[in-house]
Amino acid sequence: MRETTANPNMSRPRRVLILVENLPSPFDRRVWQEACSLRDAGYLVSIICPTGRGYERKFEAIDGIHIYRYKLPVEASGAAGYALEYAIALAWTLAMQSSNGGWAAFDANNLEYYLNNIPFSDHGALLDPPTEDVTARCVSMLAQLGETAATSKPLADGVAYLRRTQLAEGSWYGRWGLNYIYGTWSVLCALNAAGIDHQDPMMRRAVDWLISVQNKDGGWGENAVSYRLDYKGYEHAPSTSSQTAWALLGLMAAGEVENPAILRGVQYLKGTQTEKGLWDEARYTATGFPRVFYLRYHGYSKFFPLWALARYRNLRSTNSRVVGVGM
Numbered sequence: 001m002r003e004t005t006a007n008p009n010m011s012r013p014r015r016v017l018i019l020v021e022n023l024p025s026p027f028d029r030r031v032w033q034e035a036c037s038l039r040d041a042g043y044l045v046s047i048i049c050p051t052g053r054g055y056e057r058k059f060e061a062i063d064g065i066h067i068y069r070y071k072l073p074v075e076a077s078g079a080a081g082y083a084l085e086y087a088i089a090l091a092w093t094l095a096m097q098s099s100n101g102g103w104a105a106f107d108a109n110n111l112e113y114y115l116n117n118i119p120f121s122d123h124g125a126l127l128d129p130p131t132e133d134v135t136a137r138c139v140s141m142l143a144q145l146g147e148t149a150a151t152s153k154p155l156a157d158g159v160a161y162l163r164r165t166q167l168a169e170g171s172w173y174g175r176w177g178l179n180y181i182y183g184t185w186s187v188l189c190a191l192n193a194a195g196i197d198h199q200d201p202m203m204r205r206a207v208d209w210l211i212s213v214q215n216k217d218g219g220w221g222e223n224a225v226s227y228r229l230d231y232k233g234y235e236h237a238p239s240t241s242s243q244t245a246w247a248l249l250g251l252m253a254a255g256e257v258e259n260p261a262i263l264r265g266v267q268y269l270k271g272t273q274t275e276k277g278l279w280d281e282a283r284y285t286a287t288g289f290p291r292v293f294y295l296r297y298h299g300y301s302k303f304f305p306l307w308a309l310a311r312y313r314n315l316r317s318t319n320s321r322v323v324g325v326g327m
Contacts, residue, residue, distance in 0.1 A: 024055035101161035102130025131175035136190035143193035170205030185250035198255040218264035219244040227290035241279035245304035
């Protein structure tokens with residue numbers, strides 16, 4: 001939120017107000033760096049943010065930046081406090097479900113897609129509509145809290161949304177990770193958590209699709225061109241450790257731990273592990289705005305492969321071969 005003077009010729013300084021919902025400043029380093037950059041550019045900067053451990057003062061000025069802090073509405077204190085926070089968080093999540101059964105990242109029922117055609121409409125992403133990957137996270141959460149399609153209409157509606165949005169070849173769109181590999185992994189994990197039978201045609205189509213796009217080296221990769229407006233589907237790219245891990249986790253969630261494609265993927269990860277025990281990844285596999293910019297989270301190439309390898313090891317050492325908890 002930016003406040004400027006009505007007359008640019010006046011000598012009053014320009015002011016910027018930054019509103020933060022979850023972390024205190026300057027503990028939130030990203031917000032603090034932005035505030036310092038604005039201050040260095042000549043703005044008078046104020047921040048409104050929550051209090052936190054070590055940041056209990058309601059007001060202080062640090063390096064010329066005014067910080068106003070407020071207490072969060074609910075702070076956990078013992079079992080009762082955590083139970084209250086849990087109930088509020090669950091109620092908020094359920095309230096965020098859109099009328100079509102899906103969930104978006106920040107809002108509910110942002111379905112007026114024509115607004116994306118307004119010039120300069122935030123890279124054609126003015127809205128925050130429901131997406132398959134976010135819906136999968138919420139379905140997975142509800143299922144792991146003990147809900148089923150029989151006991152929870154929100155979960156049942158979420159599964160129905162995922163069933164409707166599966167593409168003809170078997171994949172699902174991924175808004176926040178690149179792209180159909182990410183979305184398909186997310187949904188397969190959610191369907192498994194929700195108790196959908198692994199032989200359900202929806203899951204079989206997804207498994208067949210993931211196996212069909214495996215690279216010859218045993219890994220998986222996908223090009224950001226797959227976000228093109230004239231939808232063509234998956235676009236091939238060299239294998240990456242994070243996308244390979246997503247595919248493996250999705251296949252294992254669908255009960256495919258014994259599938260030869262899993263072994264090839266595991267061998268790819270083992271063969272590309274560096275001497276430091278980690279993986280290098282030059283390609284961008286996270287999504288900022290589709291078709292506009294992409295992100296490379298350096299942790300992706302480290303914890304996702306480790307997660308997939310650990311899941312493979314654990315499933316191979318048990319009798320059930322079923323992913324019982326988690327994504």
